Amino acid sequence: MKYAVLGTGMVGQTIATKLHALGHEVMMGSRARGHEKAVAWAKGAGDRASEGSFAEAAAFGERIVNCTAGVHSLAALAAAGDDNLAGKIIVDIANPLDFSRGFPPTLSVCNDDSLGEQIQRAHPKAKVVKTLNTINCLLMVDPSRVPGSHSIFVCGDDAGAKEEVLGLLAEFGWSRGQVIDGGGISFARGTEAYLHLWVRLYGVFQSPDFNVELKVAGKAGQAS
Numbered sequence: 001m002k003y004a005v006l007g008t009g010m011v012g013q014t015i016a017t018k019l020h021a022l023g024h025e026v027m028m029g030s031r032a033r034g035h036e037k038a039v040a041w042a043k044g045a046g047d048r049a050s051e052g053s054f055a056e057a058a059a060f061g062e063r064i065v066n067c068t069a070g071v072h073s074l075a076a077l078a079a080a081g082d083d084n085l086a087g088k089i090i091v092d093i094a095n096p097l098d099f100s101r102g103f104p105p106t107l108s109v110c111n112d113d114s115l116g117e118q119i120q121r122a123h124p125k126a127k128v129v130k131t132l133n134t135i136n137c138l139l140m141v142d143p144s145r146v147p148g149s150h151s152i153f154v155c156g157d158d159a160g161a162k163e164e165v166l167g168l169l170a171e172f173g174w175s176r177g178q179v180i181d182g183g184g185i186s187f188a189r190g191t192e193a194y195l196h197l198w199v200r201l202y203g204v205f206q207s208p209d210f211n212v213e214l215k216v217a218g219k220a221g222q223a224s
Contacts, residue, residue, distance in 0.1 A: 004029055004061025006054055008037035008074055009135040011093060012067035018141035020045050020064075022171050028199060029057025029080070058084035063091065063168075064126075070096035070115050071108050074122060086125035089161045091168065092116050092188075093132045093140070094161050096193050104199045107192065116188030120157065127161035130188040131169065134198065136208035143173045143211075150211035155187035178216060 005016040007200055008027040020026045025048045027096035028038040038051035045078075050060075064098040068076040073094045077085065098109040109115055116130040129153040132140045139145050152174055156162045166179060182190065202208060 001025070002058035002060055002062045004064045004080075006030075006057060006064065007067035007069070007094075007103050008035055008082065009039070009067065010167060011140075012055050013037070013041055014137040014141060015065055015067055015093070016049075017045065017180070020049055025059045026046070026050075027052055027053045027057040029074075029076075031079070052160070054080040055084060058088075061088070063089045063164075065091045066094050066119070068094055070094040071098055073115060074118060077119060077123060082123055082125065088126055089164060090119060090123070090126050090128045091132075091165055092128055092130045095133050095192055097195060099113075104196075104203075107195065110189070110193055112189075114186065114188035114192050116155070117193070126200065127158040128162050128185055129156035129158075129165045130156055130185060131155075131165060132190075132192060134191050134194050134205050135211050139209060141172050143178070144212045145209050148213070149178060150213045151180055152178055152191060152211075153182055153187070153191050153199055155182040155185055155191070156206065157184050 001216040002029050003019050004113045005012050006028050008028060012028060016026050016028050027050045028041055029052060030038045033056060035053045040056055042049045042051040053074050064085060066073055094115060098103040099105045118127055120128040134153060154165060169179060201210060
């Protein structure tokens with residue numbers, strides 16, 4: 001499958017590298033063709049790897065993975081172009097973290113809205129699925145970094161799109177039993193707000209290799 005990975009930072013590099021290793025064609029998108037990090041990634045990855053602008057990548061990809069910084073995601077996806085996103089799944093991994101006042105960050109959107117919902121409203125013809133945003137990027141593509149069973153969340157308004165994203169999560173190593181489907185995209189309000197806890201736990205553990213396991217009525221990884 002052809003993937004557009006929007007974003008050249010650590011998350012974008014990690015996701016793009018994993019998708020490429022799984023045999024997919026990947027174009028890394030940035031503000032303009034020729035971005036230094038994107039060029040270096042594509043050159044290092046070799047065949048089936050390329051780079052381009054947000055619009056070029058979105059036109060190329062059959063699926064879009066939003067790995068941009070959350071405070072810039074709406075602008076990046078606007079640059080990608082609504083026509084290039086229409087009918088496609090946008091796997092939204094971004095969090096609206098605002099570091100303008102230092103660390104720990106605040107959220108630029110929270111409580112009665114979420115970045116996932118804003119993206120879906122801005123691109124109603126696309127199918128936004130929020131997932132993987134509650135964990136470190138290395139753990140996203142290798143859940144075995146944390147031993148035992150632990151949980152990942154998925155939400156979105158299109159059931160078929162979520163099912164396709166479950167297939168992608170399986171490629172990354174996540175079992176169905178580890179996935180908690182939160183329902184519609186408004187569930188992203190909860191998973192994005194979890195970052196308040198995540199950054200503080202990172203401060204406690206001094207390591208990003210941690211995750212939670214949810215148990216409901218004695219059943220791991222399931223919500224009632």
